[in-house]
Amino acid sequence: MINLILQYDKRVRYSLNAILASIDKLGVSRVLLSKSFDESLRHASSPPRGEKCVYATSLLTTMLADDSYLINLVETVKRIREKGCLTIVGGPHASGDPYGSLSVLGFDFAFIGEGEKTIADFLSALENNLDVHSVKGLAYRDRETGEVSFTGRGKSVNLDDYDPFPYWRGIVNPIEITRGCSFGCFYCQVSYLHGFTLRHRSVEKIVNYAEISMKLGLKDLRFISPDSLSYGSPYSTNPVNMEKIVFLMESLHAKTVQYGGRIFFGSFPSEVRPEHAQEDVLRIIRKYVANKELIIGGQSGSERMLKLVKRGHGVGEIESAVDSALRTGFTPSVDFIVGFPGETEEDMLSTLKLAEKLVGKGAKIHLHYYIPLPGTPLGLKNPSPLPVKVRKEWSRLVGAGKAYGSWLTQETLSKKIIELYEKGFVYPRKAGLASAQLLHPSG
Incomplete structure (x- = not known):
């Protein structure tokens, strides 16, 4: 039996809930959930005699911008x-x-890319005294030489083969329905982590987890997807699969009627792409969903930046999506990003102009x-600073x-990440391990 110390942030x-579900189902580890560094150290200090010890955590780059967190982590x-424990890390x-x-x-x-299968293969190999370095999806460092190697890309997982959360522990969260994105936006990790081909959890499985969630007391059903309206399509570039969307909505609605639940679709923690937010599909989902807000990923009001x-x-698709949302009874909430590398004051003012028009x-x-x-x-290229005029108008x-x-907190985080890069704490490419080689660009 392996003592797995899982630092739970x-x-x-x-993502940790999905990993925890995979670990639990494997049955070779005693999972010790830890909510602090001190608790993790206490767990590592008293492992049962003869049992193997593994410390695991998951990281977002933004977490390292906290000096105290970074120091304590290292x-x-x-x-x-x-203390003799192996240490493993996953996440973006x-x-x-x-x-x-x-x-x-x-x-x-x-752990590179998706972790459900990789963690299961890793722990199985460790428990059976096999060479963990044969497990796909790992980068590792030799303890003596410090040399870094990569075991090769792991296969993309079938979402239906893995639980989105360990419901047997009483833990539920929004249900991941789609993984991957075909666009590969230069600032976003999704396509490079999960591939350019979309994978969907089946309607049957989604409804099953929805029922489990409602039985455990979670009445508001929410979903995780890079684009809610891409559900059922093989690529994000495809038109909306109306038949699949309707089937999903009808199936979920039938369950929520039984348990007094509500469906939130196209709202946090997901969004919709502007070109998919067409009036016909929005009119259909409006009949089933409880959310009045529809989150639309606009990102910029500059045609130049959208292309870059x-x-x-x-821009036209953004305006059209807002009009469609309003006509179908939604309040559109449009995401915009400022400070892209190479963004000019003119680009930023174009975004402001569009924002004011939409408001x-x-x-x-x-x-x-x-x-x-x-x-x-875009890697760790420097963000563009906000001119005084732009900052003043957004503040207004x-x-x-x-x-x-x-946005102001994110501006501080952005500067801190660049500082970490300049100080050598973050390496976008090093020792031949180019990030593009390690992720899953082809799905």
Whole structure:
């Protein structure tokens, strides 16, 4: 039996819940959930005699922007390794920066891409005294030489083969219905983590987990997807699969009627792409959903920037989506990002102009500041600073209640991540381990 110390951070709880479900089903580990570094160290200090010890956690790059967290993480990993435990890390940061995760943060293994199968294969090999270095989807560091190697890409998982959360522990969360994105936007990790071909959880499985969630007391059903309206399509570039969307909505509605639940679709923690938010499909889902807000991923009001970041739609599609949402009874909340590398003041003013136009129609604006992420084509390029005029105008919209968001906090995070890169804590490419080689660009 393996003693697995799982550091459980609420910032990555959805992905950790899926990993925890896979570990539980495997049955070779005694899972010790830890909510702090001190608790992890206590678990590592008293393992049963003769049993193997593994410390595991998941990371977002933004988590490292907290100086205290970063210092405690590095020290904890070091002390746990000294106690004889293997240390493993997954999540978007480990996939985007495996070299830094191993050589700077100090982990023994970094899990690249999707983790459900890789963690199961890793723990099975460890329990059966097999060579864990034969498991696909791992980057690892030799304890003696420090050399970093990669075992090759793991296969993309079939979502129906894995539970989205360990419901037998009483843990439920929004149900992941789709994984992957065909667009590969240059600032986003999704396509490079999960592939360009879409994979969907079957309607039968989704409804099953919805029923489980409602039986456990979660009445508001929410879903995880890069684009809710891509459900049922093989590629994000395909038209909306109306038949599949309707089947999903009808099937979920039948269950919510039984349990007094509500469906939230196209709202947090998901969104819809503008070109998919057409009036015919929105009119259909409006009959079934409880959410009045529809989150539309606009990202920029500059045609130039939309093309540069490979967004795959133009300004016209954003306006059309807002109009369709309003006509069908939704309040559109449009995501915009400012500070893209190479973005000019003119680009930013174009976004402001579009935002003001959409607000005038009745939309809300959700404003973000660009976050540089390893493993994306933009990598860790410097964000563009906001000119005084742009900052003043956005502040005016926010103050008037027409825009909202954590853009100022994200601006600080963005600067901190660049500082970590400059200081050598984050390596977008190192020792031949280019992020593009390690992720899953082909799905």
